[in-house]
Amino acid sequence: MLLVATFFSVKVLEALYRYSFTIRFGFFLLIKANTNTILNYMKKTSLLILMLTAFGSFAQNSEKMQWFNQPEKWKADSKSLSMFVTPKTDYWRITHYGFTVDDGPFYYTTVGGEFEAKVKITGEYKTRFDQTGLMLRIDEKTWIKTGVEFVDGNMNISSVVTNEKSDWSVIELTEKPKSVWIKVVRRLDAVEIFYSLDDKKYTMARLASFPDNKPVMIGMTAASPDGNGFNAVFEGFEVKHLPDARRLKWLENNK
Secondary structure, rough: HHHHHHHHHHHHHHHHHHHHHHHHHHHHHHHHHHHHHHHHHHHHHHHHHHHHHHHHHHOOOOHEEEEOOOOOOOOEEEEEEEEEOEOOOEEEEEEOOEEEEEEOOOEEEEEOOOEEEEEEEOOOOOEEEEEEEEEEEOOEEEEEEEEEEEEOEEEEEEEEEEOOOOEEEEEEEOOOOOOEEEEEEOOOEEEEEEEEOOOOOOEEEEEEEEOOOOOOEEEEEEOOOOOOOOOOEEEEEEEEEEOOOOHHHHHHHHH
């Protein structure tokens, strides 16, 4: 009897072990399956959060940007603005030509104080005076536009500074780059204008007088004064706040 009982006990223990192993393995598979499900859910949720964040950022930026002379064809997202520039448009006041025009596409935001703004511009320039760039504008009589202007088959870095009347200065580029970066820095009562062919080395094109302590419309502009329009793309537009130079000096002297 003792031998039989012992044999029976061994078999029961073996069965329990196999049963417990099956249970453990089952739990392992369940946990693994749930883990994969959780990980997949987390990945999808994270992607959704990133998409919502990007959309929210774009929506917020879009709310800050607005059109003056909106073109018929344009598209904007969080990284770029593309448009077909409205034909026979320009910005100019009086000087030399005797006329005033104020009808080019201008996509802008309004900021106060001192700042730095930058954008990458690409244009399919075709006709004399086709142009793309940045504009700073207080009103119809006080503004600056700067960027690329196509004149006599050449690409030029162009700056027009207007205070009641417009002036114009150009720097002819020795090559025809696909894109150009334009940067402006508003400090005190002036605007510094820079350009770059690689977004690394920037060359100063002009230092222009500009009223300080007034809100400024800053944004992307284009025009096709003589032509029938062209495709233009603006990428990476950004405006960075700069601490007020006079206040920084005051703080330095009053520590």
